[in-house]
Amino acid sequence: MPKRRERRDIVRMAYALQPQPPAGVARVDVRFVFCNVTDPVDAALLALEIQHHADVLVLNCTENMNDGKTYAYLSSVPRIFASSPYDYVMKTDDDTYLRVAPLAEELRGKPRDDVYLGYGYPMPFMHGMGYVVSWDVASWVATAGEILERNDTMGPEDLMVGKWLKPRRQGEEPLRPQTQNVRP
Known part of the structure; x- marks a missing residue:
């Protein structure tokens, strides 16, 4: 939430203190994602934070937990970073600690x-700490409006992402989650 500036600073410090992946192995960017910030004080403070840290994305959606924010994020990333695409995109919460390297x-x-x-677990979706999709999957989410509209973008977001990916390959075997229980 925009009001949790202190929490974001703690998260930034936690990631700054970690050993980084070796040069040339990976480029990892940690970003905080918000939907439209409607409170004028929060908007002003967040603008200063963006200038100072350059690690905040503000998307055109309503701030929420299970009402389309994940869809807004995954569908926006390919457009926002089109000039320098990533190999993978991850969605996680601010109360999850990841060991980046x-x-x-x-x-x-x-x-x-x-x-x-x-x-x-052996289910058609990931849950809990977060999940990673490859760049092509995020790009597909950005362009698969008709399929996603039929499958909705609202509800428990982890479940929704699994549901969206099911029809990804129409007429073929659906994309299968790699449930390797990664615990970085």
Whole structure:
């Protein structure tokens, strides 16, 4: 939430103190994502934070937890970072602590397309700490409006992402989550 500036500073410090992935292995950017900030004081303070840290994205949506924010995020990333695409996009919460270098190492041997990776049980979706999709999956979410509209973008977001990916390959075997229980 925009009001949690102190929490974001703690998260920034926690990631700054970690060993970074070796040069050339991975480029990892940690960003905080918000929907439209409607409170004028929060908007002003967040604008200063953006100038100072350059790690905040503000999307055109209503701030929420299970009402489309994940869809807004995954569908916006390919457009926002079109000039320098990533191999993977991750969604996680601010109360999740990730060890960035081991996560980068885990992803290093993974394919760069058709990947949906995270922590889960034998189900069609990831849950909990977060999940990673390859860039092509995020790009597909950005352009698959008709399929996603039929499958809705609202509800428990972890479940929704799994539901969206099911029809990804119409007529083919759906994208299968790689439930390797990654615990970076």
